[in-house]
Amino acid sequence: MTALRLLIILNLIAMASLAHAHPVAYKGATGVMTWNQPFLGDDWLTYSFRPDAAVAARHMRFEVPEGRLHFYGPQLDYLAKRWNQLDSQANIYLYGSYGGLNFQDRTHGAGFGGVEADAESRKHFVMIRYEKMWSDLGPDFYHAEFRLGIAPYEAEMNEIASWLMVQYQWHPMLTRKYAITPLIRLFYKNVLFESGVSTDGDWMLNFMFHF
Amino acid sequence: MIKWFLAFFILFTTSVLAYTKTVKITVKGMVCGFCAQGVIKKFKSEPAIAKVEVSLEKKLVTLDLKKGQDFADHKIEEILTDAGYDVEKIER
Numbered sequence: 241m242t243a244l245r246l247l248i249i250l251n252l253i254a255m256a257s258l259a260h261a262h263p264v265a266y267k268g269a270t271g272v273m274t275w276n277q278p279f280l281g282d283d284w285l286t287y288s289f290r291p292d293a294a295v296a297a298r299h300m301r302f303e304v305p306e307g308r309l310h311f312y313g314p315q316l317d318y319l320a321k322r323w324n325q326l327d328s329q330a331n332i333y334l335y336g337s338y339g340g341l342n343f344q345d346r347t348h349g350a351g352f353g354g355v356e357a358d359a360e361s362r363k364h365f366v367m368i369r370y371e372k373m374w375s376d377l378g379p380d381f382y383h384a385e386f387r388l389g390i391a392p393y394e395a396e397m398n399e400i401a402s403w404l405m406v407q408y409q410w411h412p413m414l415t416r417k418y419a420i421t422p423l424i425r426l427f428y429k430n431v432l433f434e435s436g437v438s439t440d441g442d443w444m445l446n447f448m449f450h451f
Numbered sequence: 452m453i454k455w456f457l458a459f460f461i462l463f464t465t466s467v468l469a470y471t472k473t474v475k476i477t478v479k480g481m482v483c484g485f486c487a488q489g490v491i492k493k494f495k496s497e498p499a500i501a502k503v504e505v506s507l508e509k510k511l512v513t514l515d516l517k518k519g520q521d522f523a524d525h526k527i528e529e530i531l532t533d534a535g536y537d538v539e540k541i542e543r
Contacts, residue, residue, distance in 0.1 A: 266489030267533035291533045324480025324537040326510050362482050362507060397484045397491075397505045427485045450488070 263317035263333045263356065264294045271450030278442050279303040279416040280383075280409075284315075292319040298337060298352075302381065303415045306343075311350055311373065313339020330359035341375045350375035365389035365403060383411035389425065400428045407436070407444075416442065471501070474514040476527055477539040481510055489534045497522065497530075510539070 265271055265288045275282035281301035288294040296315040301308065315337035323330040333356040341350035354371035366388055373381040386408045395401035403425040410418045421444055423436025434446040481487050487505055490512060494503040499520035504513040512531070516522055528538050 262486065264535075265486070266493070266535055268493075269489055291535055319535075322480070322535065324535075326477075326479050326539065327482065329480040329482050360482055394508065395484060396507055397487065399484075401484055430485065430488045432485050448485075451492075 262331065262358075263296070263335055264288050264292060264319040265450055267291045269450050271448065273448045274446065276445045277419070277438075279414045279419075280411070286317065292322075293317065296335075296337075298339075302413070304413055305415055308343075309377075310342040311339060311352065312342070313337040313350070313352060315352070328359065328361040330357070332357045341373070341377055343377055346377075348375050348377040350377070360389075362394040363391050365391075365405065379413070381411075381413050383409065383414070385409050397429075400426060402426050405434075405436075416440065471518050472516040472521065472543060474516065474522065474527070475542040476512040476514070476531070477510055477542075478512055478531060479510070479537040479539050481505070481507060481512075481536050483507075486535070490531065490536070493530045493534060497526075 263286070265286070267288055267290055269288045271284075271286050273282075273284040273286070280303070281299075283299045284296050286294050286296040294317040296317055298311070298313055298315045300311040302311070315335055317333060317335040319331060320334050321332045335354050335356075337352040339350060339352070340347045351374045352371065354369060356367065356369040358365070358367040360366070367386070369385045371383055375381075387405055389403045389405035391401065391403050393402075405423050405425055407421045407423060408418070409421070419438040419440060419442060421436045421438040421442070423434055423444060425432065425434045427433065430450050432448040434444070436444045438444065481490070484507060487507070490505060491503050494500050494512070494514060499516055499522045500514050501517045502515035505511070506513070514522065514527075524541050527541060531538050
């Protein structure tokens with residue numbers, strides 16, 4: 241691992257200490273999520289002002305064959321539907337943003353929209369997400385992600401929870417068109433950490449924190 | 452007679468002041484410890500509540516109230532709804 245990469249990771253962890261995982265958390269929660277892969281980066285700073293809505297500041301990094309793009313924008317997250325059962329919870333989230341897309345020293349306006357659905361029990365987890373971005377810079381960008389997870393044990397509140405997951409990503413515009421990544425998710429109290437390596441050898445390091 | 456009355460009065464008031472209530476709430480949707488941190492945070496910020504315990508296995512939030520304090524059901528429901536959960540049952 242290069243010193244620069246280590247510095248970036250440490251920076252992201254430090255940034256997390258300033259400030260979530262789901263697009264909308266409990267009312268009054270502030271959180272940070274950072275997602276880091278060689279071909280994709282995604283950082284969220286979120287404030288849930290209602291139980292079903294949050295405002296966020298979002299930055300995304302895309303590695304495309306022509307170079308690197310950055311998207312910056314404010315975002316509105318909405319919990320469209322939640323099903324609460326004694327042993328499970330399922331959610332549908334919608335979110336949208338309008339911001340700037342920077343490429344080769346030029347910035348263009350860009351709109352961004354996404355839909356995410358998840359379901360989990362203390363033992364199983366499934367999630368699917370689709371996002372699309374519109375910009376006059378070039379063709380629309382879109383990508384999808386799917387996750388399956390299983391917990392080797394059912395952790396209590398004061399224990400470290402661990403999950404074994406498999407993630408499939410599809411993003412035809414990026415340098416990596418798709419990726420299958422086995423990963424481990426660990427969390428304790430309000431701090432969550434994920435790490436994995438894809439079948440192509442790409443690392444992934446994600447961190448979430450909320451208060 | 453007055454002595455007996457005084458003794459009864461002191462015993463009665465002492466027992467009322469020393470009495471603490473426990474409220475047990477069965478919660479729907481509380482499956483993830485990471486997300487349930489908000490429940491602990493919100494209940495702990497309430498002056499009437501001395502202790503909060505969450506059991507994911509039992510789907511239970513247990514509140515120990517401070518001496519002589521009470522905490523209304525509608526406030527419990529409000530906090531848990533704001534945290535994204537549904538209340539199944541409140542037992543006192």
